[in-house]
Amino acid sequence: xxxxxxxxxxxxxxxxxxxxxxxxxxxxxxxxxxxxxxxxxxxxxxxxxxxxxxxxxxxxxxxxxxxxxxxxxxxxxxxxxxxxxxxxxxxxxxxxxxxxxxxxxxxxxxxxxxxxxxxxxxxxxxxxxxxxxxxxxxxxxxxxxxxxxxxxxxxxxxxx
Numbered sequence: 037x038x039x040x041x042x043x044x045x046x047x048x049x050x051x052x053x054x055x056x057x058x059x060x061x062x063x064x065x066x067x068x069x070x071x072x073x074x075x076x077x078x079x080x081x082x083x084x085x086x087x088x089x090x091x092x093x094x095x096x097x098x099x100x101x102x103x104x105x106x107x108x109x110x111x112x113x114x115x116x117x118x119x120x121x122x123x124x125x126x127x128x129x130x131x132x133x134x135x136x137x138x139x140x141x142x143x144x145x146x147x148x149x150x151x152x153x154x155x156x157x158x159x160x161x162x163x164x165x166x167x168x169x170x171x172x173x174x175x176x177x178x179x180x181x182x183x184x185x186x187x188x189x190x191x192x193x194x195x196x
Contacts, residue, residue, distance in 0.1 A: 071097040072155030074128070075148045080164035085140040088164055090117065092148035095128040099152035103131050107146035111161050122150075140166050 078091040090105040101122040106113035117133035131148065138144065144166070148159035 070099040070152060070154035073097055073099075073101050073103070073150035073152055073157045075103070075150050075157045075159040077146070077148045077159030077162045079162060080146065082134070083164055083166060085167050086138050087134060087136045088138065088144070088166070089132050089134050090146050090148075092131045092159055093128050094122060094131050094148065094150045096122050096125055096150075096152055097154060098124055098126055099154055100124045101150050101152040103148060103150040105133050105135075105146050105148055107135060107144055109142070109144065111145050113145065113147075116149075138166055142166050 074095040074097060076093045078093065080088045080090055082089040090107065092103070092105070094101060094103045101124075102119050103122060104119045105117040106115070107117070108114035115135075117135060120131050120133070122129055122131075142165070143163055145161055145163050147161050150157050
């Protein structure tokens with residue numbers, strides 16, 4: 037190795053040590069790259085004539101994350117729910133939003149959308165269909181009574 041007589045050898049070693057130290061500190065102190073959220077759109081629930089609850093799971097993958105649902109009559113969606121804020125972490129979390137004012141007898145498309153410092157993720161498209169009208173409280177009570185009351189043929193019915 038040829039040395040420059042104008043630069044003393046101890047100076048060269050000091051510069052080399054400072055460079056190694058700077059690179060090491062940069063690697064240790066630099067923030068780790070975050071992964072975008074992992075998302076899964078789940079089936080809608082609580083569907084009535086004009087309302088539905090949209091459901092999904094989101095794993096923030098270590099970064100603070102926001103999540104919301106897109107929904108509409110086609111896969112162009114057009115509407116969205118309120119935004120949910122999820123803390124940084126690596127656990128899979130449930131996310132739900134109630135939507136209302138929907139048109140009876142209509143099929144809607146929806147998906148989850150989540151974003152963090154690592155990027156954005158879109159869930160798969162799902163659909164749900166609303167009934168042609170909302171059930172009245174009386175009809176709901178009668179349906180519940182009918183489906184939970186044991187039925188006997190007249191000859192075996194203890195009340196006959």
